[in-house]
Amino acid sequence: MAALLEEERPFDIEEFLAAEQAKDLLRLTTAGSVDDGKSTLIGRMLHDARGAYEDQLKSARRGGEIDFALLTDGLRAEREQGITIDVAYRYFSTPKRKFILADTPGHEQYTRNMATGASTAELAIILCDAARGLTTQSRRHAYIAALLGIPHFVIAINKMDLAGYSEQVYRQIRAEFEPFLQKVGAKAPYFLPLSALKGDNVVEPSVKMPWFIGPTLLEHLESVETYNRSIEAPFRMAVQRVVRPDQDFRGYSGEIASGVVRPGDEVLALPSGRRTRVRRIATFDGDLEVAHAPLSVTLTLDDEIDIGRGDMISSGGDPQVARTFEATMVWFDGRPLDESRDYLVKHTAHTVPARVERVRHRVNVATLETEPAERLAMNEVGVVRIAASRPIFFDKYAANRGTGSFILIDRVTNATAGAGMILSGVEDAAENAGERLARLVRNLVPAGAQLSLPAEEHAAEEILRKRLEGIWK
Amino acid sequence: MVRLAQKAFYPGPIPFPLLHVDTTYKFKEMIEFRDNFAKELGVKLIVHSNTEALEAGANPNRLGTERCCGLLKTQSLLDALREGNYDAAFGGARRDEEKSRAKERIFSFRDRLGQWDPKNQRPELWNLFNSRVEPGESIRVFPLSNWTELDVWQYIHVENIPIVPLYFAKERKMLVRGNSLILAEQPFVQAGPGDKFEWVQCRMRSLGCSPCTGAIRSDADTLPKIIAELVAVRNSERENRVIDHDREGSMELKKREGYF
Numbered sequence: 088m089a090a091l092l093e094e095e096r097p098f099d100i101e102e103f104l105a106a107e108q109a110k111d112l113l114r115l116t117t118a119g120s121v122d123d124g125k126s127t128l129i130g131r132m133l134h135d136a137r138g139a140y141e142d143q144l145k146s147a148r149r150g151g152e153i154d155f156a157l158l159t160d161g162l163r164a165e166r167e168q169g170i171t172i173d174v175a176y177r178y179f180s181t182p183k184r185k186f187i188l189a190d191t192p193g194h195e196q197y198t199r200n201m202a203t204g205a206s207t208a209e210l211a212i213i214l215c216d217a218a219r220g221l222t223t224q225s226r227r228h229a230y231i232a233a234l235l236g237i238p239h240f241v242i243a244i245n246k247m248d249l250a251g252y253s254e255q256v257y258r259q260i261r262a263e264f265e266p267f268l269q270k271v272g273a274k275a276p277y278f279l280p281l282s283a284l285k286g287d288n289v290v291e292p293s294v295k296m297p298w299f300i301g302p303t304l305l306e307h308l309e310s311v312e313t314y315n316r317s318i319e320a321p322f323r324m325a326v327q328r329v330v331r332p333d334q335d336f337r338g339y340s341g342e343i344a345s346g347v348v349r350p351g352d353e354v355l356a357l358p359s360g361r362r363t364r365v366r367r368i369a370t371f372d373g374d375l376e377v378a379h380a381p382l383s384v385t386l387t388l389d390d391e392i393d394i395g396r397g398d399m400i401s402s403g404g405d406p407q408v409a410r411t412f413e414a415t416m417v418w419f420d421g422r423p424l425d426e427s428r429d430y431l432v433k434h435t436a437h438t439v440p441a442r443v444e445r446v447r448h449r450v451n452v453a454t455l456e457t458e459p460a461e462r463l464a465m466n467e468v469g470v471v472r473i474a475a476s477r478p479i480f481f482d483k484y485a486a487n488r489g490t491g492s493f494i495l496i497d498r499v500t501n502a503t504a505g506a507g508m509i510l511s512g513v514e515d516a517a518e519n520a521g522e523r524l525a526r527l528v529r530n531l532v533p534a535g536a537q538l539s540l541p542a543e544e545h546a547a548e549e550i551l552r553k554r555l556e557g558i559w560k
Numbered sequence: 561m562v563r564l565a566q567k568a569f570y571p572g573p574i575p576f577p578l579l580h581v582d583t584t585y586k587f588k589e590m591i592e593f594r595d596n597f598a599k600e601l602g603v604k605l606i607v608h609s610n611t612e613a614l615e616a617g618a619n620p621n622r623l624g625t626e627r628c629c630g631l632l633k634t635q636s637l638l639d640a641l642r643e644g645n646y647d648a649a650f651g652g653a654r655r656d657e658e659k660s661r662a663k664e665r666i667f668s669f670r671d672r673l674g675q676w677d678p679k680n681q682r683p684e685l686w687n688l689f690n691s692r693v694e695p696g697e698s699i700r701v702f703p704l705s706n707w708t709e710l711d712v713w714q715y716i717h718v719e720n721i722p723i724v725p726l727y728f729a730k731e732r733k734m735l736v737r738g739n740s741l742i743l744a745e746q747p748f749v750q751a752g753p754g755d756k757f758e759w760v761q762c763r764m765r766s767l768g769c770s771p772c773t774g775a776i777r778s779d780a781d782t783l784p785k786i787i788a789e790l791v792a793v794r795n796s797e798r799e800n801r802v803i804d805h806d807r808e809g810s811m812e813l814k815k816r817e818g819y820f
Binding site: 098100103104107173174175176177178187199200202203206207328330331332336338340342369370371372383385419431433434488489492493494496501502503506 | 566567568569570571572573655656659662663678679681682683684685686687688690692693694705706708710714717718784787788791792
């Protein structure tokens with residue numbers, strides 16, 4: 088049973104802090120159509136799990152009854168129109184776990200927010216309306232959640248109170264949805280019937296649905312297995328800043344995107360292609376023996392290498408290097424994706440001018456069929472080929488969320504126009520031959536040795552880059 | 561916020577100045593703490609006040625809290641940011657504080673007038689932040705977005721971070737006004753009809769302007785006791801901030817105009 092607060096006992100701060108430290112964090116996202124009762128469900132969870140304060144509850148009371156949606160709809164327009172416009176973040180915890188919930192709107196024009204919520208979540212709650220059956224919106228959200236790599240799915244069939252708590256209704260929706268979920272790659276979705284309004288199967292088991300045997304929503308959220316997937320991937324850290332407080336210290340600061348690093352590890356620096364070893368992991372709290380994703384640290388290296396912001400320090404299988412790559416894109420901007428427009432690719436800690444070479448196809452999110460397309464309009468999903476003006480260092484999104492994701496920024500409006508998940512690099516014969524040759528030469532020089540002609544090498548690389556950019560333009 | 565900045569830029573110094581928008585109606589102890597803290601850290605502190613409005617006699621009693629906040633906080637902040645020509649400013653706001661703040665981005669865009677457009681925010685995916693602005697536009701950055709009030713207090717405890725003593729309970733001379741406890745330490749806090757002075761064991765849960773921020777009755781005079789109190793408490797920290805309750809959606813309106 089999801090007990091809400093510990094029983095009354097004298098408060099022991101050390102015990103409390105230890106318990107808090109031991110709690111893990113589950114980030115989740117909800118999605119649903121306008122009237123699926125998503126805000127109501129979240130309001131119910133906050134209320135029942137005591138994530139809402141009394142004064143907030145008081146302002147959500149309408150004639151004695153709490154309107155749970157009013158707890159979550161934060162903007163005036165939302166309260167006026169009775170819809171959710173923007174993604175909102177909620178925080179609650181139980182004795183077992185802390186939760187950060189991204190509450191995302193379901194109606195079509197705000198689908199971009201759904202992708203936003205999904206990008207950092209480990210679990211998606213897809214709401215279906217038992218009274219209305221399976222909708223395109225629910226399919227769309229399941230597809231986008233799967234596309235963004237969410238490992239856990241809960242399919243909450245809500246408003247069972249309006250469907251007479253009928254097992255048949257539940258089974259019908261489930262049977263209809265299952266093949267679709269399988270197709271998008273949503274593994275082992277947890278189906279459960281509930282009524283957010285009445286509280287059935289949210290925190291407490293439903294007495295109205297004895298035919299359903301399984302944990303309530305909160306019990307499931309408390310027990311679903313979480314693990315830091317990014318630790319298992321090879322070490323990747325994009326350099327955000329070079330720290331040089333004095334002549335004796337030269338460090339590279341960044342957030343570890345994936346993997347683990349220890350002093351003594353051999354690392355590859357990109358784009359220079361030089362290999363060296365980690366000397367120290369320096370932090371405000373002292374040097375570390377080991378650091379893992381998603382810690383932010385400062386590394387010092389054995390050799391002086393030319394490394395700047397946006398460069399990548401890595402180990403354990405080299406990242407891919409390519410200037411042209413294919414990616415799945417979710418388009419946000421009111422202006423459709425346009426091959427003649429200039430964009431910036433923001434990827435890890437660097438921002439690179441880029442163009443979209445072509446749209447390979449668009450995905451019909453209701454049928455999952457691919458369709459030929461010239462462009463992507465707002466809320467559309469497709470596969471595109473992007474050519475950046477400089478090489479980027481990446482892994483496939485499926486293998487590494489941190490180094491496989493990027494956003495496209497419109498250079499004129501500065502809008503975040505779309506979000507992309509890298510599928511693969513594309514061979515660019517001229518560029519890659521040159522890059523590879525340059526790296527080959529560098530790799531012939533053992534780690535630690537100084538190159539005798541660094542200035543000339545830089546000059547040669549610069550000439551090569553300029554010529555390539557000329558070809559590209 | 562400052563501790564995080566120290567950690568982020570270690571072993572280098574914090575590379576940006578600290579800015580305090582001083583309405584001049586702040587708590588004495590807070591101002592003392594501010595000055596000592598900045599001196600100890602060796603960080604540049606910029607204090608900015610809307611002197612024009614103050615000289616014209618702006619105060620919460622005369623203007624009402626909504627107008628007063630607009631002039632002494634929002635306008636003053638916008639002026640300070642413009643004067644410094646800053647393209648980004650960090651703030652300590654959290655999403656769990658208030659409903660409209662729950663919709664805030666970590667990197668939140670402000671137009672040339674410093675305004676927030678909640679319906680037209682840049683999507684924020686993964687940890688890829690779009691920080692691009694044109695001259696005059698700016699970004700408000702909220703590194704504590706995903707922290708809760710309890711997280712903040714635990715962090716203060718674990719990291720042993722110095723705080724303004726007003727957060728600790730103590731017997732203080734208070735002005736009792738209805739359900740509110742107002743600290744009567746400054747000459748601009750005046751007793752009105754029906755108000756009375758009392759010595760009350762209390763503490764501040766949040767530090768706004770001294771005439772507009774109520775204290776809570778409390779015995780929590782240590783960090784563990786504050787944390788214990790928070791675990792048991794059933795009201796949000798902003799309930800004693802008069803300005804949030806001026807009218808429906810007042811935080812959103814203030815934020816739209818440029819309030820932090």
